[in-house]
Amino acid sequence: MADDLIIAGEVIRPGQTKVVDVPLPDLYMHTALSMPVQVIRGRRKGPILFVSGAVHGDEIVGVEIIRRLIRSKRLKGLAGTLITIPVVNVYGFINQTRYLPDRRDLNRCFPGSEEGSLAARLANLFMTEVVQKCTHGIDLHTAAIHRDNLPQIRAALDNGAVEEMARAFNAPVIVNSGLIEGSLRFACQQAGVPVIVYEAGEALRFNELAIRAGVRGVLAVMRKIGMLAPSRTKQLKPLEPFVARSSTWVRAPQSGIFRMLMPMGAHVKKGDCLGMVAAPYGDEKSETQVLASCSGVIIGRTNIPLVNEGEALFHIARFNRPDEVADSVEAFNMVLDPATDTGVPEEQPII
C-alpha cells in the first residue's frame, strides 16, 4: 500500500502506533542493541515529523521531552505521523557520554555511510530509516557537560520552512546559526528535510523549565505545520522570539577559581563585570575580572567554577533590542515556572 510506512522492515499503517526496534551493531560482549523508534500515525494524511533526542549521548533533556510528548493527550486527532527517537546515540547514552565508543561525535558524522566507522554507520542508519521518510524534523540538545543553555532554537533562517518552524517553537531566543558540516541539521538540509535544533539546559541533568518549553515548542510546531488542530484551551500570550544577530564566547582571562556574578538571561553591556577568577588561596592581587566583550544577553554559561585560561565562560548573543529580550526571558521563566503555571497540568514537575 502506498500509505504504508516501513521502518526496519516493519509496516506501520495509518492509525497505528508502534515501537520499532532498529537493530544496531552489538555491544562487544555480544549483547544485542537496538534504537527504539516510536511511530504514531494519525488516520488523516499530513506531515511526517521526527523528534530526536540524545544524538549526544549525555544530553538527556530531550529524552524526557519525548516521553511527555508521546503521552500528551494533545496528540489526539493527529494528522500525519510523529516519529520519536528518544535516544539516537544509544552507545553514548549507556556510557553517559556525548561520544561514541570510537570517540567520534555522532553530530559530526552525518550523513554517514554503510561501510564507515561505527559513528558513520549509526548516522547512515538514522538517515535511511528515519530522516529519509520524514518531511520535517526537530533535534533536541542541551549544552555540553558542565554548561547550561538558555532555551533557544538554532536554525538557518534563510530557509523559509525552517524559519516557520523556528518561530512557531516559541523559545525566547532564536540563534540564526550556519550549518556545521557533518551535523544532523546539515545532512537534513542536504536531504531537503527542514530541521530545527532546540538547545536547553545541561548534559546529564533534568531542568523542568527546559523540558516544559520543549514539549510546548514541539506541539506548537506540530500545530503550525498542520499536524494538530489549533489549541482550544486558553493560549498563553504568545512571546515573539527574538533573533540574535550573532553570538560570542567570553573566555577565562586566567586559570583559577571562578565566581559567576551574572545570571542566565541577563542583559549585559560591553565592559560589564560578569565574574571573577582568582587563585584558591585568596590572594587579592591574583583576582581578575571577567569582562563582557560585547553587549547582549547571556544565553549560555559554564557551571563549573574551576577554569583554565581560555575556557569558554559565558555565551553572549547580540540583539537589536537586548533589554526587551531580557524582559521576554523573564516573562518566559514566569510563565513556565511550575509554581505559577496552570496551563499544562498533565505531568508532575521534576523539582
Ligand SMILES: [Zn+2]
Ligand atoms: Zn548536543
